Amino acid sequence: MRISRRDFVRSAVVAGSAAAATRAAAKPRRVESLAIDGGLKAVTLSDDRHRAAIKWPRYGEEEKRCILELLDNNRFYEEIPQLEQATKEYLGARHVKAHCNGTSALVSMFFALDLRKGSEILVPSYTAWATVAPMWLFGYVPVFVDINPRTACFDLGSAERRLTPQCRALVVMHAWGLPCEMDQICDFGKKHGLIVLEDAAQAQGATLRGKQMGTWGAIGVFSFQTSKVLPAVEGGMGVYQTAEYFERATTFGNYDLPGQFPADSRYRGYQGTGFGSKFRIHPLAAALARTQLTGLDQRNALIVAEVRKLNERLTQLPGLSEQQASPEMRRVHWAANLLFFDEAAAGFSKDMLLRALKSEGVRASGARYDEQHQYRLYTEAKWWHHPLQIPSSLPGCEQVNKASIRLPLFTESAPDLIDQYAKAFEKIWAHRDALAKA
Secondary structure (H helix, E strand, C coil): CCCHHHHHHHHHHHHHHHHHHHHHHHHCCCCCHHHHCCCCCCCCHHHHHHHEEEEECCHHHHHHHHHHHHHHHCCCHHHHHHHHHHHHHHHCCCCEEEECCCCHHHHHHHHHHCCCCCCCEECCCCCCCCCCHHHHHHHCEEEEEECCCCCCCHHHHHHHHHHHCHHHHHHHEHHHCCCCHHHHHHHHHHHCCCEEEEECCCCCEEEEECECCHHHHHHHEEEECCCCCCCCCEEEEEEEECCCHHHHHHHHHCCCHHCCCCCCCCCHHHHCCCCCCCCCCHHHHHHHHHHHHHHHHHHHHHHHHHHHHHHHHHCCCCEEEEECCCCCCECCCCCCCCEEEEEEHHHHHHHHHHHHHHCCCCCCCCCCCCCCHCCHHHHHHHHHHCCCCCCCHHHHHHHHHHHEEEEECCCCCCCHHHHHHHHHHHHHCCCCCHHCCC
């Protein structure tokens, strides 16, 4: 068959293009140099853009209007019952009390228990000081429990092993906004006759099976401190399942409220003195908290969505994972996007990862979170009804702190930063063989 000159030229061009494509595919792609080795940074957006994307707290015109109106009309103390009513409606709770901070709510919680001195309380070591340290004021003794290394939350297996005949209660802490397995924990408490308590300071708005954190236990506590999910600069809230717990906790820190209790209340007669403490929330904080509560679910959903966009890319990389949540949980995020880094699976060290991330412009930290059993207070017998049995090792706490990487939370839509953060990680993983030898 005779081929025209035009067909010959066309076939030569196609063949040449195919050959070029084959050579390009066979040729190794050029990997961009790491910034730590003199390459260009992956995160090139300005510091102003960075700060804007991670700003917290976020107060808008509604918060400003609310505070200014309060300063103009002087109806300061009306704000406190308004906040409490809004909280009841949000949580579906019968009894709540606002406090000057989350710590005072925890102190009041321990007083409300009215347990015999020497009673022991199971509590995770991986928690803030305020979850544990106030126990000594009432003669209670903490028994430190480990955490699940996949969740950073209360480990029931450890609790079972650490249980003593003197245990009367347990406290859980919903770490970094991830709900504990409250259905199983409540079953455990019922089985062993333990009062279940919740430190929900990091998890306001989180749910399990549609039930809010802070409402599973006999008493739940929230914090409104600046870093928290519902920030009012300072403030806190106690949630109580019984009138007895509510009235006793309220009387401890409010000399002026027992007279409002029912006539048959055991605590009505303490009007005018309470029990010597004053834990009233500041009215301006109450106003901020009430206003912030109206947008809590929307803010939480936005932050969760931004975390998901980033983590769905990052967790594809060998050695990177996140807190494990069940499908029945609606989690929130507090303070940081917590990731776990497995050095063996990644093939290089956490220290090298942090150095490389910093060079790329990623704001990352490997800071440890508190392990209460390591602090001096718990080793000195003079503070406690009887000496604590300090565990020599809590491997879950150790593993989580060894593996933790903290990234900032994006508190507004930030597709530009998310993409640059993801590319920084992906670039580092492309060089992990070299990083392993560095």
